[in-house]
Amino acid sequence: MRTLHGGGIALVAFLLSALPAAAFQVTLDSGAGAVTIVDNDGNDMNATVGVIDFSQIVAGIFAATGRVQQAFGPISRSLYVGTSTAGTDATFDNLDSASHAFVVTVESDPFAAPGPPLGWSVSAPPGARYQDWPVVPGIGKLLNDCSKPG
Numbered sequence: 001m002r003t004l005h006g007g008g009i010a011l012v013a014f015l016l017s018a019l020p021a022a023a024f025q026v027t028l029d030s031g032a033g034a035v036t037i038v039d040n041d042g043n044d045m046n047a048t049v050g051v052i053d054f055s056q057i058v059a060g061i062f063a064a065t066g067r068v069q070q071a072f073g074p075i076s077r078s079l080y081v082g083t084s085t086a087g088t089d090a091t092f093d094n095l096d097s098a099s100h101a102f103v104v105t106v107e108s109d110p111f112a113a114p115g116p117p118l119g120w121s122v123s124a125p126p127g128a129r130y131q132d133w134p135v136v137p138g139i140g141k142l143l144n145d146c147s148k149p150g
Helices: none
Strands: 010-017 025-029 034-038 051-058 062-072 077-082 091-094 100-107
Touching: 025 051, 025 062, 034 051, 062 100, 077 100, 091 100
Parallel strands: 010 100
Antiparallel strands: 025 034, 025 100, 051 062, 062 077, 062 091
16 A cells, blocks of 8 residues: 655545444545545445445545455454555555645444354353342451451
8 A cells, every 4th residue: 555645745544433334435534625435326436335446636635546345254344445456556645745644534334243252151150149148258257258357
């Protein structure tokens, strides 16, 4: 992935959001303007669901070309930011002679976990243990307590 082109310095920050979005989308923000591309809207150059290809110039100072892709497996999900054409690089270019900070934000579709993570179980100890006792063991006030009072 290439981040240096143009006359000035380009700082690109990527934000991957785990919060539910209205839909899978990418926002390209130049600081002077922003473009949000929703999966399969008029600015998405790829008709495949879960893939957004883009080639945008934002506010005349930020040129961005690449692909954002989401994949949901049975126990995982992934978001990918990269190239839209094999053998090339995604580019995020500063077209201005001054330095700018650019932000690329990717929000995935909502993800519902199918259950607890594999190998984990959620349980509670059986029955009441100390809830019925007026004191807690270990403070020297019970007949079978082995600790020293104090």
